[in-house]
Amino acid sequence: MGKPVRFKHKKKHYTLPEPGTTPGFVFIDSSSLKPKINFYSFSASVFNMVQLNSLLDITNKTKNKDLFYWVDIKGLNSAELFNVFSEELKIHKLVLEDITRTYHRPKFEEYDGYNFAISRMLRLGEDASLENEQVSFIQTKNVLYTFQETYEDCLDAVRNRLKEGKGNIRIGGTGYLMYALMDMIVDSYFSILSKWSEDMDEIEDRLLTRPDKSVMYETQLVKRNLIAMRRVVWPERDKMNDILRSDSHLISEQTKMFIKDAYDHCVQLMDMVESMKEIASSNIDMYLSIISNRMNEIMKVLTIISSIFIPLTFIAGIYGMNFAKQDPVTGKVMPANMPELYQAHGYEYTLLVMAFIALVQIIFFWRKGWFK
Known part of the structure; x- marks a missing residue:
């Protein structure tokens, strides 16, 4: 591919006599050339x-x-x-x-x-x-x-x-x-x-x-x-x-x-x-x-990423609140709090659920043709 083509536009400026001069007045521009x-x-x-x-x-x-x-x-x-x-x-x-x-x-x-x-x-x-x-x-x-x-x-x-x-x-x-x-x-x-x-x-x-x-x-x-x-x-x-x-x-x-x-x-x-x-x-x-289509493609990629991570962020946000079922200091049971917080293998189960949700969304977007 050759070098980009460069164009310049020169607007010519004319030296004109004062407005109102007599019609037929021969105006000689001082910057013009000798004949x-x-x-x-x-x-x-x-x-x-x-x-x-x-x-x-x-x-x-x-x-x-x-x-x-x-x-x-x-x-x-x-x-x-x-x-x-x-x-x-x-x-x-x-x-x-x-x-x-x-x-x-x-x-x-x-x-x-x-x-x-x-x-x-x-x-x-x-x-x-x-x-x-x-x-x-x-x-x-x-x-x-x-x-x-x-x-x-x-x-x-x-x-x-x-x-x-x-x-x-x-x-x-x-x-x-x-x-x-x-x-x-x-x-x-x-x-x-x-x-x-x-x-x-x-x-x-x-x-x-x-x-x-x-x-x-x-x-x-x-x-x-x-x-x-x-x-x-x-x-x-x-x-x-x-x-x-x-x-x-x-x-x-x-x-x-x-x-x-x-x-x-x-x-x-x-x-x-x-x-x-x-x-x-x-x-x-x-x-x-x-440029508009390129921007749309970028926005589509960002939308896909956001759509995948929104439910994962929601799950992480819920279990990040740390409302335990039982007070670890006094041993008092807190009614209607998270019973899963101290459940065995809860971390692995949560990751599996999050991975499953992400996989389902990826398959859904792929079948819709969003990755083409």
Whole structure:
């Protein structure tokens, strides 16, 4: 049997502006990271990547309408960056507010000339804790902007496909690229659930062989992580449905066919999460039942022992009162006292009677099946 599975739950704390601030206020958290900007330009036969220091010259780099562009931004600690989006690219301030406040649920919104979407990237940390990061998308006709809180390269799989030019990713436009990134995020949920499923199998094996308190604690942590994932998968499914129902010209009908597949994945994830939640709940109930049954077995053993010794204790208590039939000093006969106290072989007879009573009780309990 392997080592007990250890889970940790990290609750992310967000630094928020004061209540009552103006809607659309772009809040820059002082603890956030400085932005790193990777600029990708691509077509069916072209792929280039450069690192940018700022977005001030982005309009000059995206003038070629024969190419598609992906601007990958990691780190949000730059008021200048969001001023460029607001003043130069005419992105609505409510969108920029949602990007900088990284606690939003997945969603999809249409604006004049661009689409805005949010996904939640989940991954397991080194200590098996669940890390939850917001990934935001701004999609225009030729440019896709992505925003991440950290420098973690959670989009590397799609980046490799883009570099190698596999499939439709270079020719499908920014809509298909956004779908590919969202689909990769959704697919990563399957690997997390698979890991949790293996861990729950190990917990269940321990539950059936050597249950202890850690089984209940670890199962509860798995259940809590499943609830956290459910809060992500449910709106992710709704977001995919919103994209399918969208009339935006920025998302082609061909791309929507692929999004249907991502929608099906979200439905499948919901089924898996609900099933695993039920298994986790049943494991906790089973642990409590096992502990209760174990306690009942202990109480049954104690009851059998007590039932055997109660009549023996009663007999010993009666003959331990020492009310003699005759006063050993004066020789006076005491009426209605114990005539057996000085009877020959009384000790042996009493032990035999007590042993007989105990034997009869043991046979009775055995025939009732109490010793099974």
